[in-house]
Amino acid sequence: xxxxxxxxxxxxxxxxxxxxxxxxxxxxxxxxxxxxxxxxxxxxxxxxxxxxxxxxxxxxxxxxxxxxxxxxxxxxxxxxxxxxxxxxxxxxxxxxxxxxxxxxxxxxxxxxxxxxxxxxxxxxxxxxxxxxxxxxxxxxxxxxxxxxxxxxxxxxxxxxxxxxxxxxxxxxxxxxxxxxxxxxxxxxxxxxxxxxxxxxxxxxxxxxxxxxxxxxxxxxxxxxxxxxxxxxxxxxxxxxxxxxxxxxxxxxxxxxxxxxxxxxxxxxxxxxxxxxxxxxxxxxxxxxxxxxxxxxxxxxxxxxxxxxx
Numbered sequence: 001x002x003x004x005x006x007x008x009x010x011x012x013x014x015x016x017x018x019x020x021x022x023x024x025x026x027x028x029x030x031x032x033x034x035x036x037x038x039x040x041x042x043x044x045x046x047x048x049x050x051x052x053x054x055x056x057x058x059x060x061x062x063x064x065x066x067x068x069x070x071x072x073x074x075x076x077x078x079x080x081x082x083x084x085x086x087x088x089x090x091x092x093x094x095x096x097x098x099x100x101x102x103x104x105x106x107x108x109x110x111x112x113x114x115x116x117x118x119x120x121x122x123x124x125x126x127x128x129x130x131x132x133x134x135x136x137x138x139x140x141x142x143x144x145x146x147x148x149x150x151x152x153x154x155x156x157x158x159x160x161x162x163x164x165x166x167x168x169x170x171x172x173x174x175x176x177x178x179x180x181x182x183x184x185x186x187x188x189x190x191x192x193x194x195x196x197x198x199x200x201x202x203x204x205x206x207x208x209x210x211x212x213x214x215x216x217x218x219x220x221x222x223x224x225x226x227x228x229x230x231x232x233x234x235x236x237x238x239x240x241x242x243x244x245x246x247x248x249x250x251x252x253x254x255x256x257x258x259x260x261x262x263x264x265x266x267x268x269x270x271x272x273x274x275x276x277x278x279x280x281x282x283x284x285x286x287x288x289x290x291x292x293x294x295x296x297x298x299x300x301x302x303x304x305x306x307x308x309x
Contacts, residue, residue, distance in 0.1 A: 009068045011098045017142050021098060025064050029285045029292075047071060049257055052296055053264035056303045060289075060296035062099040069097045073147040082146065088153030090146045101143030106133040114138045167223035170266055170306070174229045177305045183236050184213045185229070193217045200228040202235035212236040227263045227270060230302060234258035237298050250280055254295050261299040266306070 035041040111123035115130040178185035200216035214232040234255035263270040
């Protein structure tokens, strides 16, 4: 919750766990909305960004659940995954971290429900028997995971190098990512920079060609240059379908949050980047949820493309 006296939540009651997980996320977002002009809300949001940077391929709902239950978590997996794949064992007495796991099973091609749920709906699809249906996502269920700090056993050597991104190497990799995103990237010499104190800009090529151009001011600090590139890529992905100036200013926070997450993931020190939420004041909880989702998915896209390059 967005409170000054933080204590981790838990979902120990089996019968009510599903509802409690939903309501806890909604309450966290509601309190974030209520306190969005307060410094403590910005601090709470930044804590979520830290967790998201460690779990970039998780949905924002799952990273919120991890943050609320175990904010210091760095790598989570199920009981059997730790044992069978990593030869590590959950220590006795450790409390599970509950997240949402996808339910993938055969589903109706029309109503997209599993066979058992399909029988209780008004859907009259009967072209093929349920045995021949293909598998797909039908919902989510609570699933127990544990952080590596709750386990013991064989070490994970790769964890020591998971966030050692070299900024000098990261800049050319980011340039390649720009090309894959369909963005024209230009690193401009400081003597030729025309945008004052701005470190980077994202603009349209022309009125006829709406593909984005990202220009950043060259500098000795390659880590800062990399974070600026990430920030402007986030603008390219988040803003080119937005014409309302008020909304564009609100998405500036989203772009900064994406840069914070991706920079942290690749080992850059982004502690000097404070993401303030006052500009979101007046947004309701549903809109805030959409913003968190955009931040999470955009950071995941950029991280994935860098790692694949």
